[in-house]
Amino acid sequence: MPKPRTVLLIAGAALLARGALRRRVQVSPLWPMPALDPPLSGRPRSRALRLLLTAHERVADGVVRLRLEGAGLPRWTPGAHLDLVLPSGLVRQYSLCGDPEDTSSYTIATRLVEDGRGGSREVHEQLAEGMELEVRGPRNRFPLVEAGSYVFVAGGIGITPVLPMLRSLPEGTAWRLLYCGRSRASMPFLEEVRKLAGDRLTVVAEDEDGRPDLDALLAGVAPGTAVYCCGPEGLMAAVAERVPEGAELRLERFAPRASADGNTAFEVELRRSGRTVTVPADSTVLAAVRRELPGTVYSCEQGFCGTCQQRVLEGEVEHRDELLTDAERADSMLICVSRARGERLVLDL
Secondary structure (H helix, E strand, O other): OOOHHHHHHHHHHHHHHHHHHHHHHHHOOOOOOOOOOOOOOOOOOOOEEEEEEEEEEEEEOOEEEEEEEOOOOOOOOOOOEEEEEOOOOOEEEEEEOOOOOOOOEEEEEEEOOOOOOOHHHHHHHOOOOOOEEEEEEEEOOOOOOOOOEEEEEEEHHHHHHHHHHHHHOOOOOEEEEEEEEOOHHHOOOHHHHHHHHHHHEEEEEHHHHOOOOHHHHHOOOOOOEEEEEEOOHHHHHHHHHHOOOOOEEEEEOOOOOOOOOOOOOEEEEEOOOOEEEEEOOOOOHHHHHHHHOOOOOOOOOOOOOOOOEEEEEEOOEEOOOOOOOHHHHOOEEEOOOOEEOOOEEEEOO
16 A cells, blocks of 8 residues: 555645646647747737817817827827727727827827718717727838829818828928818818918819819829828829829828728638638628637737737738738738738638
């Protein structure tokens, strides 16, 4: 019969081994295979701030301007945007349209989208002065570059990132602006734009003037000109078709880019979980994954915030986001908008 001390030693060793095994499995669920790197999903891309909403005012038909105040706020440059975290948990992105030198407040504006997913309606109808809101950023994926001359094209609320650019241009810079919208009453900051631009401005209200003449605007644009466009996808596509060779085109999108060839179905292997899901042509990787793994985190569903970023282990990705760098795209994707270029992807999920 074993001695009591021997029994205690054996029991203690067994408990230690069991604890070590549990920790090993937690590190790598597929143990004894090698542990995968920690997952990317849900990592914050910038520090969150809590700011006070001190102004919520209508500035055009269907457009409200918000002033968010704090102390010692991070500086930003023209073209930057904020992630606004709404009380419902929705996250939406809005261009900063105030003064970059003001470190005590951020100013944004948003248009009510009647048939949208609810974010703009919440901003218009549920936010009120005195509320404290969370923001992330600022981030700038639409910076104002140095150029010999500039052409700006803004459609409706697309004037918001352009406005700080116009204010920041050095005196003597050659530039022109085409500002178009459904009606003059629906075009925010129109009077300020008129004062800034003078005879360099062309205003086109579709209910009065019809469609803008992009051919006339872009004909003869000199090489080295920076052409900036922010507005609906149709407007940006039309500008992109007409930009002459040698000019630099920069676009700011409100929604994820679409494929010219349409979507096709494909399979996604979830390596950590040992499962495979099918992504239909009319669905997203995020939706397919969440059917199997409901706890998969996400936020904006627009390819802007980065919450749903996942590491790609195998397969080629068609990136449709507006956030990841080239280095990040080499081994990861935003599963809310991006898709497979082929028939299969393998994710670290």
